[in-house]
Amino acid sequence: MTTVHSESTTERTPGRAWTVRILGHSDRTASVTCSTTACRMPPRSKDLTTLRTFAARHAAAHARAATVRSNAWCHCGSQRCATHPDARAHCAGAVVLILRHDPTLGRVWSIEEVCETCAPLIPHATVLTRAARPARTAERPAPVPAPARPGIAGGFSAAPAPAADDTAPVRSASRTPHQSRRRRPRQGR
Numbered sequence: 001m002t003t004v005h006s007e008s009t010t011e012r013t014p015g016r017a018w019t020v021r022i023l024g025h026s027d028r029t030a031s032v033t034c035s036t037t038a039c040r041m042p043p044r045s046k047d048l049t050t051l052r053t054f055a056a057r058h059a060a061a062h063a064r065a066a067t068v069r070s071n072a073w074c075h076c077g078s079q080r081c082a083t084h085p086d087a088r089a090h091c092a093g094a095v096v097l098i099l100r101h102d103p104t105l106g107r108v109w110s111i112e113e114v115c116e117t118c119a120p121l122i123p124h125a126t127v128l129t130r131a132a133r134p135a136r137t138a139e140r141p142a143p144v145p146a147p148a149r150p151g152i153a154g155g156f157s158a159a160p161a162p163a164a165d166d167t168a169p170v171r172s173a174s175r176t177p178h179q180s181r182r183r184r185p186r187q188g189r
Contacts, residue, residue: 011071012071012072012073013069013071013072013073014072014073014075014078015072015073015074015075015076015077015078015095015112015113015114016066016069016072016075016112016113017035017075017110017111017112017113018034018035018036018059018062018066018110018111018112019034019035019108019109019110019111020032020033020034020035020055020058020059020062020108020109020110021033021034021055021107021108021109022048022051022052022055022106022107022108025044028046029044029045029046030044030045030046030048030051031043031044031045031051032051032054032055032058034058034062036062039058042054052106055109056101056109058109059099059101059109059110059111060099062111063097063099063111063128063129066097066111066113068095068096068097068113068129068130068131068132069095069113069131070094070095070131070132071095072095072113072131073091074091074095074113074114074115074117074118075112075113075114076091076112076114076115076118076122077091077114077115077118081118081121083100083118083121083122083123084118084121084122084123087121089117089118089121090117091115091117091118092115092116092117093115093116093117094115094116094130094131095113095114095115095116095130095131096113096114096115096116096119096127096128096129096130096131097111097112097113097127097128097129097130098111098112098114098119098122098125098126098127098128099111099125099126099128100112100122100123100124100125100126101124101126102123102124103124111128
């Protein structure tokens with residue numbers, strides 16, 4: 001018997017990460033690398049400003065092209081939360097896409113799928129997008145309105161009308177002509 005594996009949307013998949021890095025070389029040149037091997041990178045150059053601009057734009061292009069998957073595991077959690085070792089937390093919540101970039105170093109840009117719990121604990125991280133909520137598979141039935149009752153001024157509703165075959169006597173409410181008012185005791189003068 002042969003079985004075919006099909007990935008369902010409820011199965012958890014590892015969180016993705018893309019890393020764009022500027023590497024310096026001994027001949028005083030630098031190059032840009034990307035963790036995605038299919039990406040084309042510029043040649044080595046001594047112009048570090050141009051390489052930084054390219055790296056930042058390349059990381060932004062990966063972020064725009066990525067669709068955050070709601071069934072992804074936290075990438076940070078799969079790395080045993082090494083990016084925030086001082087703040088221990090259990091991975092939980094929806095999946096978000098973050099950009100990590102330390103502007104003081106300015107050499108590494110990381111785009112990662114992480115959970116909502118880890119995202120604020122990661123230094124120099126900016127949340128870019130959140131995973132779309134999965135569509136509900138079962139529609140809620142529309143509420144059935146209650147039968148209308150005749151209204152009475154003041155916001156109260158009238159009692160339901162008796163059925164035609166109902167022979168129970170109807171009492172009329174009567175008030176006493178004068179109800180005595182309670183007077184407050186006088187205070188001494």
